[in-house]
Structure formats: structure tokens, C-alpha cells
Amino acid sequence: MAPFPTRAKPKPQRPNNKRKREDIDIPALQSAVTALTPGESYTTFSSLPLSEPTREGLKAAHFSTLTDIQAKALPLAFQGRDILGAAKTGSGKTLAFLVPVLENLYRAQCIGSDAGLGAMIISPTRELAIQIFEVLRTIGRKGHLFAAGLVIGGKSLKEERDALARMNIVVCTPGRILQHLSQTAAFNVENLQMLVLDEADRILDMGFSRDLDAIIEYLPPDRQTLLFSATQTKKVGDLARLSLRDPEYISVHEAAASATPKTLIQNYVITPLPEKLDTLWSFITSTKKAKILVFLSSGKQVRFIFEVFRHMQPGIPLLHLHGRQKQTARLDITDRFRRAKDSCLFATDVVARGLDFPAVDWVVQVDCPEDAETYIHRVGRTARYEREGRAVLFLDPSEEEGMLRRLEHKKVPIERINVRGKKQVKIGKQVQGMLFGDPQLKYLGQKAFSSYTRSLHVQRDKEVFDLQKYDLEGYASSLGLPGAPRIKFLKADAEEVKRLKNAPRKRKGEESEESEASAGEEDEDGVVAKVEKKNGVRTKYDRMFERKNQDVLAEHYGKMVKDEDDGDVNAGRLDGEQVGDEDLFDVKRRIPAGGDSSGAEVSDEEEEDVAVAVAAPNGTSRTVHLAGAKDPLIIDSKRREKLLKSKKKLLKLKDKGSRVVFDDEGLPHQVYELEDDDAFRARGAAEDQRRAFVDAEAGRVAEEDIKDKALAREKKREKREKRKARERAAEDVEEGGEAEAGGEDAMANFLADAQAADGSGSEDDGEEPPQKKAKKWFEKDVKRDESDDEGREIGTFDELEAEAAKLLG
Numbered sequence: 001m002a003p004f005p006t007r008a009k010p011k012p013q014r015p016n017n018k019r020k021r022e023d024i025d026i027p028a029l030q031s032a033v034t035a036l037t038p039g040e041s042y043t044t045f046s047s048l049p050l051s052e053p054t055r056e057g058l059k060a061a062h063f064s065t066l067t068d069i070q071a072k073a074l075p076l077a078f079q080g081r082d083i084l085g086a087a088k089t090g091s092g093k094t095l096a097f098l099v100p101v102l103e104n105l106y107r108a109q110c111i112g113s114d115a116g117l118g119a120m121i122i123s124p125t126r127e128l129a130i131q132i133f134e135v136l137r138t139i140g141r142k143g144h145l146f147a148a149g150l151v152i153g154g155k156s157l158k159e160e161r162d163a164l165a166r167m168n169i170v171v172c173t174p175g176r177i178l179q180h181l182s183q184t185a186a187f188n189v190e191n192l193q194m195l196v197l198d199e200a201d202r203i204l205d206m207g208f209s210r211d212l213d214a215i216i217e218y219l220p221p222d223r224q225t226l227l228f229s230a231t232q233t234k235k236v237g238d239l240a241r242l243s244l245r246d247p248e249y250i251s252v253h254e255a256a257a258s259a260t261p262k263t264l265i266q267n268y269v270i271t272p273l274p275e276k277l278d279t280l281w282s283f284i285t286s287t288k289k290a291k292i293l294v295f296l297s298s299g300k301q302v303r304f305i306f307e308v309f310r311h312m313q314p315g316i317p318l319l320h321l322h323g324r325q326k327q328t329a330r331l332d333i334t335d336r337f338r339r340a341k342d343s344c345l346f347a348t349d350v351v352a353r354g355l356d357f358p359a360v361d362w363v364v365q366v367d368c369p370e371d372a373e374t375y376i377h378r379v380g381r382t383a384r385y386e387r388e389g390r391a392v393l394f395l396d397p398s399e400e401e402g403m404l405r406r407l408e409h410k411k412v413p414i415e416r417i418n419v420r421g422k423k424q425v426k427i428g429k430q431v432q433g434m435l436f437g438d439p440q441l442k443y444l445g446q447k448a449f450s451s452y453t454r455s456l457h458v459q460r461d462k463e464v465f466d467l468q469k470y471d472l473e474g475y476a477s478s479l480g481l482p483g484a485p486r487i488k489f490l491k492a493d494a495e496e497v498k499r500l501k502n503a504p505r506k507r508k509g510e511e512s513e514e515s516e517a518s519a520g521e522e523d524e525d526g527v528v529a530k531v532e533k534k535n536g537v538r539t540k541y542d543r544m545f546e547r548k549n550q551d552v553l554a555e556h557y558g559k560m561v562k563d564e565d566d567g568d569v570n571a572g573r574l575d576g577e578q579v580g581d582e583d584l585f586d587v588k589r590r591i592p593a594g595g596d597s598s599g600a601e602v603s604d605e606e607e608e609d610v611a612v613a614v615a616a617p618n619g620t621s622r623t624v625h626l627a628g629a630k631d632p633l634i635i636d637s638k639r640r641e642k643l644l645k646s647k648k649k650l651l652k653l654k655d656k657g658s659r660v661v662f663d664d665e666g667l668p669h670q671v672y673e674l675e676d677d678d679a680f681r682a683r684g685a686a687e688d689q690r691r692a693f694v695d696a697e698a699g700r701v702a703e704e705d706i707k708d709k710a711l712a713r714e715k716k717r718e719k720r721e722k723r724k725a726r727e728r729a730a731e732d733v734e735e736g737g738e739a740e741a742g743g744e745d746a747m748a749n750f751l752a753d754a755q756a757a758d759g760s761g762s763e764d765d766g767e768e769p770p771q772k773k774a775k776k777w778f779e780k781d782v783k784r785d786e787s788d789d790e791g792r793e794i795g796t797f798d799e800l801e802a803e804a805a806k807l808l809g
């Protein structure tokens, strides 16, 4: 995303009286700010010394009462103090730094292109940067003259560069702004007065730390720094890195009993890895009238589950979002989910932090979050700003103990619930069938498996994530895969390769054949995964499944095999044998020793089979003589080579025999034998006989036709009746379903609390009363936007930029 062009059109000269009013305002404002007493209980925006444009902007956006974090942070921030702000998710941290940005720059009159960049707001994700920019636009649109822009990539560097030169406020992501700092000469940050890090702990952590350190190098040390996050840390090292000056630590939940909003109900269910998909499906289909956000650990998982569920039509609109989608698509999806009433969004942690989706009813964490902080941010997408919400975490039995300990340590109140056995639907067979018919989906499934396994492997917290404890084989089969793709980084896998290398030749041959159809892939991180044969008995279905997908996957295997010279990934070569000419000429029957290359000397027995002879291996083609075939077969392509292995196909090339019938004495006759001439003449003239024959046949055909038509009518009637019966049944189910659906009511049906499931109470004992959906705030938002022309929703990037151009400058 590029910045919007500031002052795209020359602004009309502002009336003198307005300029004058600003001149008068500033000293008065400054003294009112100096007189502020931090720690005093300010409750409304109107009780604070604000410039007229900010006051108007807040009023137009219907912000009047201060939230806790705002009441504590604003006075200090106005007075230029550095702040470390920690407050629960959805508690209004965005305004706690945006209002000071507008006010402090306003008082410093850091306006216009000559003033240079006054404030830099850094966000870890593009989505969040866009959201922050929109809030800035909303509260700044009533008369502020700042030039503000977004620098998050997605546009050419040149476009961004030109706009950056004129900006007073920039909202950006770390990587992109660093690129400009190091490459754009005209980007002047000497006057920078404020640096804001939203989701500061994330930006300070490993993934971004190098970028951030480099950014800091470019910025003047004499500036105000504001850090905000729901999971803020006070690490001394971080404070030193940012050269904070006597920072004020504001934590509005340190003393609170929980780190998450009071209005959030949090539960977890123990669901072994192989049952996760069933549980998720059962959950979604019993919670159709709700807005659900489902977190998964990788983009591949997101895509796979989205595709599979979409085909199965759960009865609720599905969306999916991950970091590998194009920026415009991501923006479109977040926007659609924002506006949706009932919808289910599958997403990675790209939406875990900061995003303010209105009225989310459920946050479902299918894959366990990497730590308690991520958990807190994920669940924070619901129950925002005093609204209600519910969150459910799926835990594999091996994750339970470790994760619960971490959550307890972070003051997260979470209770166990169980899935009602009756409501748990098993979808394994259906998914398997789907993958069978759709090789691309199968490929996606393999990718999902390997990226999930890899995500477990790279987790730092081994106490929670112990790869050896997961039932990966069961998980693969729950994804509809015929076997678990074998992952190279697993120790077990290395041992398996060793075992195969040392195994007797015959056995190895069998194994290599089995794994042939389902070789692996290389995922984005360079992890080579390989499909392993399923343990135990392989069914005919397994073989069909693998055959069906061979061709499609071959391309992907090819990619992978290129990088693999150890041969173990090369289909069918687990035994380490080199693929040479010998293999190229591998045929069903070889010529017995002594046979020459032109006329094969094969035994009768072999001839009975689809016997084959060979020509010289002189390069590209050779000739093969088939027993029973008139012409020799030229083998000049892999396809033809393959043909030699198929008895059925070879039979087609052989001469067809002629059909005979046997009389009572067992003598063979042709099916249509010519009649004796005299006998024929004795029956009358040839023409009469022909006509009689035609008439008789026509009569017979007419009779059959009547019967056929009657049969067709009967079948049609039966079909109609069946369809009607199905429709009636569906209506009944729908009526029943609707009666029990409805957000939490439906969910109450699906999930039972631990007590009930343990048999210590009735099924509904201890169940929370049905929650009313807290739509008030959302509805109010919508209303506000409809009535207020300037505040209408922005649909696309271009619109956003066009709007931005009208705004602040």
C-alpha cells in the first residue's frame, strides 16, 4: 500500500479568521496542557485540552467517554512523556496514541511539507496499519491540515517516495519504512517528534528486532516514544534500545484479576489431533448464525480447510485470509468479514493482533497458539470495548498441561468443556472421497500436513509442543491423505531412511513401489517432505487413490527431486538403485537368454501371455513384437513404454478373434452362417422375404419402444418422488436446526460443560444462559456511517487513498 498523495489538489486559500484562530489557540492550549495533572480522573474527551479540529473529529465519530487507558495515557502523552502502555485487547489503545499524535504536532505546528515528518506510527502488519490510518482519518477529518500517509508496500517505491517527502504523519510497517529510510534521500526525519509502536512487544521481538534497530538508527534521539500493546513488557533491554527517557509505565490491567476482558467467556476442549477437523466441522455446522473467527497455524492449513469445508457447504458463508494472499484480496476479505453478520473466517495470526472486527461472536483456536501472549491477542478479536464474546481453544491431550500452565501464569481464566458426543460428526470419509476426486486438493492436503508439522517442529516451547507425542499418522488420515507425508527434519524419518537402506532388497522394492505414488514436496521453507506409505494393510482404495494422483503430483515431485540427490525422494528408488538404461527397458517379460534382438524366441507359455521382444537400446526408440499382433510395436516414448506394462492395453493391439457358436454336437459355427441356397429359395422370392423380415423387425422394435417408454416414465416418477422426499426431509431438518440454531443457543447444544459430560449433572447443568449478541456498538457504527457522508466505509485501496487525499491536508 502506498501513501496517499497529500495535497493532491491545490487547496483554496483558507479564510484569514481561521488562521488567526489557530494562532490564538496554540499558546492557550499549551498552557492548559502544562496545567494538566496526570493521575487525576479525567472521564471525557471534553475535559481535556484539545484543539478544535480534534474535538470536532472525536465528536463526529461519537467518541465522548474516555476508556481507562485513554484517561491515564492522554495527559502524560500531551505533556511529552514517553509511555509504555498496556491495556486489555479492545480497550481503546489506538486513540490513546493517535489523539496525542494529532495534538502534539498541532501544538508544535508541524504542518505542511516544509515541516517534514513529525510522527511515525509503526504497526507489525499491513492490515493493522490500514486500520490505524482509518481511525486517524476519522478523527482528523474535521479541519486538521496534516499530510498523512500509509507506507506498507504494494505500490512502487517511487510513488511512495514522492509522497513521503511531503508527509507529516506516516503509518507504516517496519520493513517498508526501513527501505525508504535507507534508499530515499529526500525522506527527511530530522524533525521527527514522535515515534509510536503499536503492538510494541511484537515489533520488539525477534522477527522485527533487526529492522527496528536499524530504523532507530535513522531517527533523532530527542523525540517522544509511545509503546502500546495488550501484552506489554518492561524489558530493560528494549527500553535501552529505544532510548526511552524516564518512561511512564501505564498498565490498566496489572492489578486486574484477568488479562482478558471480563465480558469474554473462555473455554477449551481436548480434541486429539486426528479429531480436530471433525470437531471444527461439527462446531461450525451447529453455530451457523454467528460471526466466527478460526485461527490456524499456517496459510496452507487455512487454504486446505477453507477449500474442503467450502465443498461441503456448511450453511454459513466462509472466508479465508493468510499472509500469502495479494494485498488487495486481504483488504477485501477483512472488509467483507467486518461487514458480515454471519460468517466464518479461517485465518492465520496475520489477524491476531489489533484488528477491530465488529461483533465477532466466537474466536476458535484450532491450532494451539505459540504462547500465552498470542492466545490473548487472538481471543481479543471478540468481546471488544465492553461487548460480549466467546472463545474456544482446541488442545491436543499432549498440549493441555503445558498450555494451561502458561495461560494461568498470564491470568487467563479458562475452563474445560467437552464436545457432545451426539453432535460430533465424522467427516474423514467425505474428505478422503473429495481428495480422491481432486488431486489438487490432495496436494493442498499434503502441504497443509507438512506445514502444520513444521510449525510444531519450530515451536520454541517444547514443553507444550512435543512433536513425538502427536498422532501424525491419524492426523494425515483425518485430512483425507492415504498416509502421513514424511518430513525430513524428523529424527524418526532419518532412522526410517537408514532402515530402508539396510533392508533386504525384495522388501525395499515393495516399499518403494508403495511410496511411489505419493512422493513428497518441498515446502516454502525448504523443508522436504515425503509421503510415507501407510502402516498396515493397504486397500485397493489406497492404490486407486495413489494412481489417480500420480500424474498431477509428478510435476511437484519433479521440483523436489531436483534438489534431492540422495534418491530417497525419487519415486520408486528408495533402494538407492541408479535409474539407468536397464530400467528404461524394464518390460513385463524379458527375452530368455539366447534370444536375438529381432525375432524373439519365447516359449509358448510366454507367448500366451502378452509376450514381448526387444530391439537394441540405441537411444530413443526400439521395436517390440507382441505375440498375436500383426505389426511390431515401436517404443519411442515413455507413454508407449508404460503401455508395455498394461496387459489390458496390449490386448487391444492384438488381432481380435472371431466369435463362434457351438451346436448340440459341440461343433463350432460362425455366428452368421450362410444358409443353403435351395432351402432359401423354397421359402419364396427374395424381395418378399426381405419385406417380411423388415416388417417383423419393425413390429418388434415398436413393441420394445412402448415398453421402454413405459419404463422411462416409471423411472422418472420414482426419481421425482425420491427428490420430493429428500426435500421434505431437508425442510424438517432445517426447521429443527433453526429452532436450535442462533449463535450461542446452537453452541450450547454442541458443547457441554465438563461437569455435564462427566455425568455429574444434567446436560444443561452449569451451562451459561444463552448470550445475547452484543450488536449495539456495531449497529451504532453502521448508523453513524450511513448518516454521515464523510464517514462512509472505504471499500478499496484506491478509495482509501482518494479519501485520504481529502483529509488531513
Ligand SMILES: Nc1ncnc2c1ncn2[C@@H]1O[C@H](COP(=O)(O)OP(=O)(O)OP(=O)(O)O)[C@@H](O)[C@H]1O
Residues within 6 Å of the ligand: 062, 063, 064, 065, 066, 067, 070, 087, 088, 089, 090, 091, 092, 093, 094, 095, 229, 230, 353, 354, 355, 356, 380, 381, 384, 385
Ligand atoms: N473512548 C471510546 N469510546 C467508545 N468507543 C471506543 C473508545 N475508544 C475506543 N473505542 C472503540 O473500542 C474498540 C477497540 O479499540 P481499539 O481497537 O483501539 O482497541 P485496542 O486496545 O487497540 O485493542 P487491541 O489490543 O486488540 O489492539 C474500537 O471499536 C474503538 O472504536
